[in-house]
Amino acid sequence: MAQKSNAQFSIREYRPSDQLVVTSLFRDGILEHVYPAFFKALSHPDHVGVALSISVAGYVLGGSSYFQALLFGGAWAGLLYYCCHEICEGYMARRLSTDMADIQAHYLDNPDNGFWVAEADVGGQTKVVGMAAVTGKRAEEEGARFDDRNGGVAGGGAEPDQDAGGDGSHGEVSHVVVAFPHRRSAVGSQLMQKCLDFCKERGHARLVLEVSSPQTAAIALCQKVGFVQTASHGNTHANRWFSKLGRVNVLRMEKFI
Structure with missing residues (x-):
């Protein structure tokens, strides 16, 4: 079980010098779910x-x-x-060959996108212990993406890209990872709040993310900050038989801002 950390932490925008540690954190965060x-x-x-x-x-x-x-x-x-x-x-x-290959170009150079890291004092040194990213999405992009999923089932009766009184644009959060020793210390919650604040500033009505079914801690964190599941599908972008045998589903969760 993760231990609570008493280290003080702060959240700031990603810097190019963070590339190696962010990549390592991302790798560890994904492979721990195997x-x-x-x-x-x-x-x-x-x-x-x-x-x-x-x-x-x-x-x-x-x-x-x-x-x-x-x-x-x-x-x-x-x-x-x-x-x-x-x-x-x-x-x-x-992901390492697409958006994570050039975080500066994909996130920071685009005003609709954002990438942040959480820093903490560890043994007298400031280290990156968490990260999160947001990508701005237009309504037409969301509709096409949802239609392309294998077995996607939307929750509720509304189209997934329609917001009440809005143009359907929204923020999509990804890469929410916290280093193991610093979990259960509000780092994840603060990163999610940063994503929500960013989307609110950009005029998005909601924040969306997708999480795989084995990621129980991530699902619990999302529910804690007010996300609800609105869809699920089996398209993991791996061979479909791998997904079937692995019994891995992808849950779509949303929070209106």
């Missing part, structure tokens, strides 16, 4: 049934061999782990 996703998939009733069936088959084919039963069951578990790892690895590689 094991939770794996254990969640492994414990699913359907997968438990498959594992038992495969183990029994191995036992019979091996001439009542317990080793063969364990080998077959282990192979199934290994396949599930591989699927979960590929989902996280694929997402990380995609």
Whole structure:
């Protein structure tokens, strides 16, 4: 369990000198979800049934061999782990080759986008311990993106890109990561508040984010600051069979400002 940190922290805009530490923080934040996703998939009733069936088959084919039963069951578990790892690895590689490849150009040079880091005094040194980003979206971009999802189901009866009394533009938050020792110390909440304040200044009526189902801590943080789930889909941008076997869903959450 994450320990509470008594370190004082502050939030500031990203600087080019933060590139290496931000990239490392992002990598660690994504890959830490491999094991939770794996254990969640492994414990699913359907997968438990498959594992038992495969183990029994191995036992019979091996001439009542317990080793063969364990080998077959282990192979199934290994396949599930591989699927979960590929989902996280694929997402990380995609973002590192697009917006994260040039944070200055994608976020800071665009007035509708923003990228911030949280700093804390660690052992007498100021270190980056968290980050968050916002991308401004127009209504037409949101509509096209939502239609392209596999199995996307919108919550409520309204179109996802229509805000009451607005033009449908909104902010999309991403890359909310807090270093493990500094969790449960309000760093995540303050980063989210910074994103909300930024969107309010830009005239957006709502803030949107997508989070994968294994990210239980992130989901709890979003709910704590007032986000509600409005949609879910299975498009993880990985091979669709990886997503199915990994039992990973993507939850769309929104908060009106």
